[in-house]
Amino acid sequence: MTQPTPAVRDRVLSLLSGELPAYVYDLADLRAHAAAVRAALPERVELYYAAKANPEPEILTALGPYVDGYEVSSGGELAHVAKAVPGRPLAFGGPGKTPDEVTAALEAGTERFHVESEHELRMLAELARRAAPGRRVAVLPRVNLPVADGSLASSSLAMGGRPTPFGMDPARAEPVLRQLADGAYPQLELRGVHAHLASGLQAAEQVAVAESVVSWATGLGVPLREVNVGGGMHVDYGDPEARFDWAAYGAGLARLTERHPDLTLRIEPGRALTAYCGWYATEVLDVKPSHGEVFAVVRGGTHHLRTPATKGHDQPCAVLPVEAWPYPWPRPAAGTGALADGASGRVTLAGQLCTPKDVLSRRVPAAGLRAGDRVAFALAGAYAWNISHHDFLMHPRPGFHFLGTTG
Ligand SMILES: Cc1ncc(COP(=O)(O)O)c(C=O)c1O
Structure with a gap:
């Protein structure tokens, strides 16, 4: 699993549940990447950024x-x-x-x-x-x-x-x-x-x-x-x-x-400049078994991050565990009780939309994933929010955080 930069991780864990999902961009990371790209190009090659990417x-x-x-x-x-x-x-x-x-x-x-x-x-x-x-x-x-x-x-x-x-x-x-x-x-x-x-x-x-x-x-x-x-x-x-x-x-x-x-x-x-600096961070709302597989439903979904649906891939992600659990009943968790998914320990991460197409990542190795944990999806800095069908089902829009705006 890929890991967010420390700045992104701290921000994602500091947000309240109601402030998720959120796009978190690490601009220091973006600047370092863009500088490396520029340095790899000959002087007489001009670099334009295709703004459509983000x-x-x-x-x-x-x-x-x-x-x-x-x-x-x-x-x-x-x-x-x-x-x-x-x-x-x-x-x-x-x-x-x-x-x-x-x-x-x-x-x-x-x-x-x-x-x-x-x-x-x-x-x-x-x-x-x-x-x-x-x-x-x-x-x-x-x-x-x-x-x-x-x-x-x-x-x-x-x-x-x-x-x-x-x-x-x-x-x-x-x-x-x-x-x-x-x-x-x-x-x-x-x-x-x-x-x-x-x-x-x-x-x-x-x-x-x-x-x-x-x-x-x-x-x-x-x-x-x-x-x-x-x-x-x-x-x-x-x-x-x-x-x-x-x-x-x-x-x-x-x-x-x-x-x-x-x-x-x-x-x-476009994509190869900005994809890496962006993260779509969210919270696991529920974890449940379905016909031998385990599904986690997260706040948000492909109406915010359409990239995996359009490109037909699994969006890479990292699980950020959260210990607090506010309810008196047991916490739904993959790999335990009815959620023991055979030997695979894999979980499919789906969004809140009423369509089976609203899947962000399939069969992710996330044994032990619990409701209340956070998930940060990587490579969400290009063709992500701006290509998504935001208004379908009228869920709230994500927050936007730009880290490292100076320097
Ligand atoms: C004319 C043109 N230039 C540049 C780009 C940027 O492509 P990419 O984001 O894959 O680098 C596109 C993408 O569709 C394009 O249509």
Whole structure:
């Protein structure tokens, strides 16, 4: 079982039952991790944070010293990030941008647009003529490139290299890039190419993807200043202590920058930056047997932490025992009396929703788990609260705690 940092553990144990569940973020841990990621990358690689992974203002601020900018994928994210970290460079991406969002982004002076289609390019040019007269807006068409066989092998979420609604088909992207380079859109400046092909890739796969994208982009012979090779660095929910091999990835990117001295490379990870600093902490409400297995029902559930339901995994967790028991009757505890689960000592941790899908972790080795104990779920700092269906069943919202806000 993975263990929370001492600061997280102390906070979780200091909260009253009624203050749980709670998201507890260790910002000192986040800063140390982000600094290590930055240090592993070559100087000429820009690091943008994909705000969709976790847009809490405290998280965006804590990452500030380590990132070169932020990738936003909606008008809502754009306005939110611009307010939380004013003056920082933004790249506006994402499919299905509306005219209102594009106009607002132009009026806000957004540095870069990742353009998803020809229609979007034309709309951007027209809206730029009206909303930003005299300004040339930097664009990076997003390309859905085929990649070498096996390059996306470990991907949990492939957005490219196959038919998807993301980016432009390379057969269309090529003429579009040439038109941009030839000045067909006077309001737009071809700054480079963007590709985010998949999430959940290991370092060697990420290097292979970056090489394919850079080789395709530079092979066109049109002048480009930047290539954004996306995010999608692997986070291992089965082994929360494991980390993406940033050193190997940095070394691969360094080789690429040496071969292309005039090109700025950019990456835009989300999950692999913020997953580790966040914990979803709760209390066991009940423990009971069911058809030979033991279930613990905790305060909260997948309406707060949807990640295990969407990704189909067991969220790693730690049990924090609590000795106090306020009732005169015996405390329900796994592994005792009717709750002796054969030899397995395993407990399935479910939430409060009226659906069998509300399971946070299956068959966790937690012999002796009691009602009243606390459980802290790890890797809850990315695609967790902000992707969850908060209002289903109208349970109270969790508390939010940001530890180590200074320093
Ligand atoms: C365009 C784009 N960039 C970056 C990311 C971040 O991906 P990850 O959080 O897996 O690093 C995503 C995720 O969907 C994305 O769509």
